[in-house]
Amino acid sequence: MAKNKKKEVIHLVCEETGDANYTLRRKTGGEKLHLKKYSPRLRRHTMHNEKKKK
Numbered sequence: 001m002a003k004n005k006k007k008e009v010i011h012l013v014c015e016e017t018g019d020a021n022y023t024l025r026r027k028t029g030g031e032k033l034h035l036k037k038y039s040p041r042l043r044r045h046t047m048h049n050e051k052k053k054k
Helices: none
Strands: 007-014 020-027 034-039 044-052
Touching: 007 034, 020 034, 020 044
Parallel strands: none
Antiparallel strands: 007 020, 007 044, 034 044
8 A cells, every 4th residue: 555645835936027837746844946947928948836725
């Protein structure tokens, strides 16, 4: 049987526009993510920060 692993849903929010462009599921805890991802509104890559889903 598979073990139940706690996962949380997080959004990656663009620093420049404030849009939540990406959603991820990952293990709880750890450091916040800071990734360079594509922003469709600006049509270029920008920094995205983690924000928890409410």
